[in-house]
Amino acid sequence: MNPTTKSTPIDYQIVSQKIKDSKLDSPGKASIREMKKLIDDIEMATGEKFVRMEMGVPGLPPSKIGVEAEIEALKKGVASIYPDIYGIVPLKTEASRFIKLFMDIDVSPEGCIPTGGSMMGSFAAFMTLNRCNPGKDTTLLIDPSFPVHRQQLRVLGQKLEAFDVYNYRGDKLRDKLESYLSKGNISCLLYSNPNNPSWICFTEKELKIIGDLCNKYDVIPIEDLAYFAMDFRRDMSKPGVPPYQPTVAKYTNNYILTISSSKAFSYAGQRIGMMIISDELYNRSYPSLKKYYTKDLFGHSMIYGTIYSISSGVSHSAQYALAAIFKAANDGEFNFVEEVKEYGEKARIMKKLFTENGFKIVYDKDEDEPIADGFYFTFSYPGFTGEELLNELLYYGISAISLAITGSERLEGIRACVSMVRRDQFNDLEYRLKRFKEDHPSK
Numbered sequence: 001m002n003p004t005t006k007s008t009p010i011d012y013q014i015v016s017q018k019i020k021d022s023k024l025d026s027p028g029k030a031s032i033r034e035m036k037k038l039i040d041d042i043e044m045a046t047g048e049k050f051v052r053m054e055m056g057v058p059g060l061p062p063s064k065i066g067v068e069a070e071i072e073a074l075k076k077g078v079a080s081i082y083p084d085i086y087g088i089v090p091l092k093t094e095a096s097r098f099i100k101l102f103m104d105i106d107v108s109p110e111g112c113i114p115t116g117g118s119m120m121g122s123f124a125a126f127m128t129l130n131r132c133n134p135g136k137d138t139t140l141l142i143d144p145s146f147p148v149h150r151q152q153l154r155v156l157g158q159k160l161e162a163f164d165v166y167n168y169r170g171d172k173l174r175d176k177l178e179s180y181l182s183k184g185n186i187s188c189l190l191y192s193n194p195n196n197p198s199w200i201c202f203t204e205k206e207l208k209i210i211g212d213l214c215n216k217y218d219v220i221p222i223e224d225l226a227y228f229a230m231d232f233r234r235d236m237s238k239p240g241v242p243p244y245q246p247t248v249a250k251y252t253n254n255y256i257l258t259i260s261s262s263k264a265f266s267y268a269g270q271r272i273g274m275m276i277i278s279d280e281l282y283n284r285s286y287p288s289l290k291k292y293y294t295k296d297l298f299g300h301s302m303i304y305g306t307i308y309s310i311s312s313g314v315s316h317s318a319q320y321a322l323a324a325i326f327k328a329a330n331d332g333e334f335n336f337v338e339e340v341k342e343y344g345e346k347a348r349i350m351k352k353l354f355t356e357n358g359f360k361i362v363y364d365k366d367e368d369e370p371i372a373d374g375f376y377f378t379f380s381y382p383g384f385t386g387e388e389l390l391n392e393l394l395y396y397g398i399s400a401i402s403l404a405i406t407g408s409e410r411l412e413g414i415r416a417c418v419s420m421v422r423r424d425q426f427n428d429l430e431y432r433l434k435r436f437k438e439d440h441p442s443k
């Protein structure tokens with residue numbers, strides 16, 4: 001769709017030329033990295049700064065506690081020594097304490113295993129879980145989801161099924177989920193909570209439905225906690241004090257959690273996260289595993305088979321960093337939630353600017369409660385598909401990504417990430433959204 005006027009906040013001719021140069025059929029269908037490159041080129045050519053909402057990178061400085069612990073460890077010489085693949089003891093101990101104090105669940109340090117970002121945790125989980133039972137070879141993604149999880153399954157050559165949860169919130173989730181799990185081919189399912197891209201958070205009722213059905217059909221949930229405690233509607237920042245980070249672990253004894261340090265601790269660059277395997281699953285025997293591993297035990301196979309094959313452990317110094325971050329949070333000396341609340345504050349203001357100018361929030365509720373303000377939100381504009389809207393917003397200096405690449409069925413939707421938008425850009429954003437509305441009066 002072309003702008004109704006050739007006078008747009010960002011020079012119309014230059015934007016058109018750069019889109020042509022990019023050789024993208026339609027920028028609205030581009031991947032996150034392709035979109036980033038196109039915006040870099042337009043910014044360079046016009047000298048104008050975009051309101052950049054395409055990439056989910058932390059916009060805050062890294063946790064100081066982590067950096068200092070890591071420097072200290074490097075000075076002591078850990079760089080020359082292979083770390084044990086199951087993780088250093090202080091990290092395992094503090095991780096186990098962390099999930100007790102912030103989730104109120106019990107997992108032995110043994111099952112708390114460092115991974116190269118939580119992405120490696122899900123990769124290792126898919127690889128191992130889909131080998132446990134001969135008939136169970138398919139992963140179910142509860143969409144919308146982070147596109148890289150799809151990519152992981154694709155490169156592993158594993159089967160996947162998926163559904164968009166938009167129309168299946170609350171009690172409706174039960175029948176929908178059961179229609180997949182009851183077929184018997186699903187080994188595991190994955191969802192993120194809070195969710196990337198929509199920032200929906202499952203309610204206790206929904207987590208119970210997931211846990212109960214996983215028990216009934218012996219399916220292992222992989223709960224992706226990339227945005228740990230970042231549902232800012234509830235203060236989950238106090239160790240040992242409710243409310244806690246909600247989790248499926250309250251409803252089943254067989255689960256894997258992936259905990260990222262990237263967003264909650266602004267530690268994305270060091271690529272460290274934790275895979276938490278419940279005690280029951282860790283000690284479970286699956287005879288089929290012997291085809292690939294030396295033992296039939298799940299935890300042993302995960303560590304000495306899968307993780308050993310992928311990376312033989314995780315950066316030694318980064319393990320000391322994460323151990324120190326967890327310890328400070330556990331001891332009540334580091335309020336990590338307070339540090340990242342800024343994302344929620346920015347989202348509240350930005351969502352208001354969008355909705356005041358005719359845009360709609362697409363995923364807007366958790367059952368009957370308005371969704372939280374956080375790292376992402378989703379929006380649409382009447383009369384536009386997501387792809388058309390993304391293409392058009394380029395002329396207004398606003399960039400984001402389409403929900404189409406996340407498994408969402410809301411093809412009118414766009415994902416906006418607030419992290420890279422600075423508060424001093426809010427005036428620009430408001431002006432550009434106003435201009436967009438004037439140029440595109442909704443029917």
Ligand SMILES: Cc1ncc(COP(=O)(O)O)c(C=O)c1O
Nearest residue numbers: 117118119146192196226260262
């Ligand atoms: C839902 C989700 N899972 C995992 C990740 C990646 O986490 P990590 O950096 O720990 O690999 C992200 C990052 O954006 C994410 O949004």
